[in-house]
Amino acid sequence: MLRAHAAAHRQQPKTTGVSSERRFFGRKIAVKSLLYAILLTHLVFTGYPFVWMVISSFKSNKEYFANPWGLPSEWRFDNFAKAWSEGIGGYLFNSLYITLFSVIGLLIVATLIGFYFAARPFKGSGLLLGMFFLGMLIPVHSTLIPLFMISNRIGTYDTFWALFFPYIAFNLPVAVFLSYGFFREVPREIEEAATVDGCGIYQSFFRVYFPLAKPVLATVTIVSFFNIMNDFVFPLVMISKESLKTLPIGLMMFKGNFSADYSLISAALVITTAPILMLYMFLQKYVHKGVVAGSVKG
């Protein structure tokens, strides 16, 4: 609306009286204030729960109940130390570990096939590609019971393998889509030059294509990192050992064990949130780009 008014403003003949200019100026401010009011309301609505969570984590449990809105009378750090040592630290490590390895595995597997589809299309490769994209529509739940049974039978239940392969499989559709899209745009001449220099298909992938793929690797990493780190369903079904629990599930356990200690739980939430939030704030621009690239499919 603002720009429309600005345009109208520019077109106003110079002879227009001052009063109408002023009225127009007032309207512009009113419109602008309204826009800000809407955006800021949503900002508070989104942000306040987190602010409240952080403030609560510094309170004593008594103060949490007595004074839910105010600041703590004394900023305490003991909640954090306790939450960390009561298991959150270990869960965080488990989550980072499985996420790191799954993302690396995903990057390798997805770029390999994405490259092949792009550089050596064959009869039926389009069909295979389509099958991967259809995979996006498949709910995790229609594979859970068999995966649980299989992992029980082959002994991967309660191991990281029971999470590793599903994380790769369910993140493959987007990753393959992105890497295929990227490699398809790489000019043919590059591989031809590599071939002239004596590169076979393997060398041209490892020496030429893969090093070029940094932007797409970054996007896939960002999109899948948060997906895997925050996954709830697979560790719920596949992991029962306390020492292997990931953050989301560990947090639920933690909440159960300390159900009356709300400020301690708040501290656990803060510890869980902080690393992801910091990473997000640093990579904000890339995260937004990555999510958009990963979600808007032709």
Added chain:
Amino acid sequence: MRKGRAAMRETGLKRLTSGAFFMGPALLIFAAIIIVPIGMSMYYSLFQWDAISAMIFTGMDNYTRLFQDPVLWISLKNSLYLTLGALLIQLPVGLFLAILLGYKLRGSNFMKTIYFTPVMLSTAVLGILWAQIYDPNFGLLNNLLIKLGLQSWTHAWLGETGTALASVIAVVAWQFIGFYVVVYFAALQNISDEVLEAARVEGASEWRIVFNIQIPLIWGTITFTVLNCVINSLKYFDLIYIMTGGGPNNSSEVIASYMMKNAFKLMDYGYGSAISTFLLLFGLFLALIIFKLLNKGSAKFQ
């Protein structure tokens, strides 16, 4: 095929091994984790099975039971409410905020960053946090209502059959609006400023610009988000499990949570498989319909 290209193509055994090397890992993992289990799940759904005693073949019994199960119909209805809630709240609000952010007000980048924050976080965190906010005795929400003198509006939000599902739907909306803001914002940025300027010079109102230019031009993105929204809402599980467990009295049960309950809590794997098969087919069916409908919509715009 040009000569230059033919030179770098592998043939025979070479081609076979390179194909296996490049495609093998992805295809194997995809087949082993997704395709084969879907088939197994359909197979299991024909049996009565608790994973301890022997499987008993019961044919379509699980499906007959499914269609007579009142809780399934409640879950289906709740899943549809969740989907409708997502479509009618998240997408329009997301689009609206994205359009507002497009006016390049000061701080709009910062606002976009904050809006998106809940999307990045684990639903376990958000579920626990919002359960605290909804807490009937100490929670912020009731506390706020009392402060405003609206005592009669307080509820045990997650503990009453009338409010449990709506309370979860509100949190899902709160979490995902930011996602659509970012996606729509990016799409709107792709529209060249000249188009909008031209329309403005011609005297088009902002309403007309939104409905006759911006929305038609990002119709592809809107199609995708609708599809994405429906698919994700149908398989929504995390917050339900964390906040209400489907209760009270099944009032917030959805298809995915009901499937999980039957399989992993009641150890009724055959019936659980029937529900998951139903979920899959229903989702695909809905996706197909939406895709057809929205494609018609885009044809209209061209």
